[in-house]
Amino acid sequence: MGRSPCCDKNGLKKGPWTPEEDTKLIQYIQTHGPGNWRTLPKNAGLQRCGKSCRLRWTNYLRPDIKRGRFSFEEEETIIQLHSVLGNKWSAIAARLPGRTDNEIKNYWNTHIRKRLLRMGIDPVTHAPRLDLLDLSSLFTSPQLNLSNLLRLQTLLNPEALTLALNLVAANNGNPDGLLQKLQENQTLLNTHQLQNQNGTAFQHSQTFANVVSQETPSNLLTTPSFPNQNQCTIQGNMGHFPINSTDHPNSQIFQDNLTTTSGSLIPTDLSSFFYGVSDQMKADMSENSSFDSVLSSPAPPNSASTYINGSTEDEKESLCSSLLRFEIPECLDLADFM
DNA sequence: AAACAGTGCAACCGCTCTGAC
């Protein structure tokens, strides 16, 4: 305490940087290199404090800074890393080339955090929070369909899900159909789990997808034909989704839908699968399946990631719900990320 | 067209932590 400020504030300029100031700073650093921030402003002829110069350089002027909107892949990475690292923005930024900690922090606070809250997910713990979930948005969403409700099945407690389904069904003039189908589906999964405890997530995925495809041809989740199941690895599977297996009735279903074959975690939900497959598989799936319909928008068949980058906020929101369903593999040393 | 509200983002502030000396 009582430390002197990094610079004498008297007479120093604050606020937005002018192009002239930027030019001076860039030219000085190109000549002398970054560092010595306390003396840099004077030597560079800038009426700024050293800290301001450092922040301007590191957050904006550095030549390797990537400008523009975050891609879906970047957003995915941020969410997954945040679930592990918390608000360690610099650690997250270190894994996103061209992005700064400040930029990521701002993006988190202005976009991702709000989206998670709308989805009923606590942005701090990444756990589902029923009190945060805006159920009304479910009913007005154009993405209201069985596949999305099936995702909710693993997120919400049974009472909340039943309430939501009743409201949805009433809204659709079909009080029983959806709920009945979901209940059947849950029973089916439980049965399948008992019959095939050594089964693979891939098999579960097929079962899950078949149920959906029978019910909703318009939102068909055709099971992709995977030439090699060993390719099913999760990209950046360091995220976690805390579920207490002892008190959450759906948690076993969820956990059973993740299989640790070869140490890999495989989410059952096909949109989660989408993140865990190779580019070749994405291409195969695009050709052979109806992922486009899941995403509720026309999509170029040749590039899933390009398509996602062009998706709407609602679509990102939907996909994020799957994105968060990861667990930390035991083999992962978190110290590597700290 | 104007006023207002909401949003996004660059930038700042105050503080802590870390490593060099």
Added chain:
DNA sequence: TGTCAGAGCGGTTGCACTGTT
């Protein structure tokens, strides 16, 4: 061991832009 500069962080502010009334 204490001091200092640099780095990092959470929180916040100010302003430009956009959408709504």
